[in-house]
Amino acid sequence: MLPGMADRDYGPRPHLVEQGLETGVVDRQSRSLTAKLFLVLGLALLPAGSWCAQARPAVKAKPAHKKQKKRPPAKPVDLSTLPGLGPASTAQAEVPPEPAPQPVPQPPPQPTPPPKRPVQEPPKRPARPFVPFSGARYSFQTPVGWEGPELLPEGMRYVEPKGEAFISISFHEWGSPEYKDPPEFRRWMRQLGSIEDAHALDTVKVSGRFASRVRTTTYYYTPAKLLGQELRIFTAEMIMVPDPQGAYVIRYQAAKDAFQKHRAAYISFLATLILPRNATPPEDYYVQQDHIVQELLEERAPPPGGAEPGAEKDAEPK
Numbered sequence: 001m002l003p004g005m006a007d008r009d010y011g012p013r014p015h016l017v018e019q020g021l022e023t024g025v026v027d028r029q030s031r032s033l034t035a036k037l038f039l040v041l042g043l044a045l046l047p048a049g050s051w052c053a054q055a056r057p058a059v060k061a062k063p064a065h066k067k068q069k070k071r072p073p074a075k076p077v078d079l080s081t082l083p084g085l086g087p088a089s090t091a092q093a094e095v096p097p098e099p100a101p102q103p104v105p106q107p108p109p110q111p112t113p114p115p116k117r118p119v120q121e122p123p124k125r126p127a128r129p130f131v132p133f134s135g136a137r138y139s140f141q142t143p144v145g146w147e148g149p150e151l152l153p154e155g156m157r158y159v160e161p162k163g164e165a166f167i168s169i170s171f172h173e174w175g176s177p178e179y180k181d182p183p184e185f186r187r188w189m190r191q192l193g194s195i196e197d198a199h200a201l202d203t204v205k206v207s208g209r210f211a212s213r214v215r216t217t218t219y220y221y222t223p224a225k226l227l228g229q230e231l232r233i234f235t236a237e238m239i240m241v242p243d244p245q246g247a248y249v250i251r252y253q254a255a256k257d258a259f260q261k262h263r264a265a266y267i268s269f270l271a272t273l274i275l276p277r278n279a280t281p282p283e284d285y286y287v288q289q290d291h292i293v294q295e296l297l298e299e300r301a302p303p304p305g306g307a308e309p310g311a312e313k314d315a316e317p318k
Contacts, residue, residue: 165254
């Protein structure tokens with residue numbers, strides 16, 4: 001029973017009275033009063049302070065340094081008696097012998113190849129001295145190394161690698177700005193050149209067709225310097241081949257001191273030039289000049305008198 005519960009009086013409980021259980025409450029109250037009475041009498045009879053000593057016994061103090069009991073020394077353990085740790089056997093364990101190495105199968109011997117013959121390089125062909133060109137109106141060959149073709153308004157041009165000479169060919173179609181009638185063209189050709197030039201035309205044949213040729217000299221002064229301070233002299237040769245649809249104009253120009261040096265390439269160009277065949281008969285001018293037709297490879301030198309042979313027949317027919 002919890003303390004203090006016995007002192008409480010809950011009063012009569014009708015439901016317990018009816019059941020005959022209310023009498024137990026009175027008995028509990030009487031037993032509580034009796035216990036309290038005995039407690040008071042017992043305390044009065046005990047001497048002062050004795051009940052405190054009995055209530056709380058003194059705690060026995062432990063010694064500061066308690067001697068520990070010495071354990072007996074451990075007996076040595078014989079490890080040989082343990083399973084698997086017996087004395088080592090002096091007999092060596094039998095090692096199975098290694099299998100004998102098997103011979104490696106060798107490939108069958110290959111037949112010795114025959115000695116290689118030295119590769120003979122094909123003989124180098126000499127460079128072609130000329131490069132062919134074929135067009136709608138003409139075909140020709142130019143010397144190897146000449147740069148070109150450089151396109152012109154009505155033709156093309158090839159330049160010597162060092163720039164000392166060039167060869168050009170053009171076709172001036174009838175009605176173009178550069179076209180002139182054959183008689184007018186020949187008069188214009190005579191006016192070209194300097195005062196020391198002959199201003200006379202030669203009659204030659206190019207690709208089996210009559211043509212007019214003139215040689216001129218040109219003095220060129222550098223515009224960026226004073227007049228006469230730097231002078232360059234060029235020699236040119238021009239050929240005009242009349243055609244029913246226009247005129248072919250061939251020009252070779254080089255520095256005066258290199259004119260003969262590169263003229264062989266120009267003559268070879270003329271020898272390989274192929275022009276369409278002209279079905280119309282030649283002009284009367286060339287018929288009259290037929291007896292003085294000059295070869296391309298022949299260089300005409302003026303006679304001692306100064307007049308060129310046939311110069312008196314070079315004029316246009318009336």
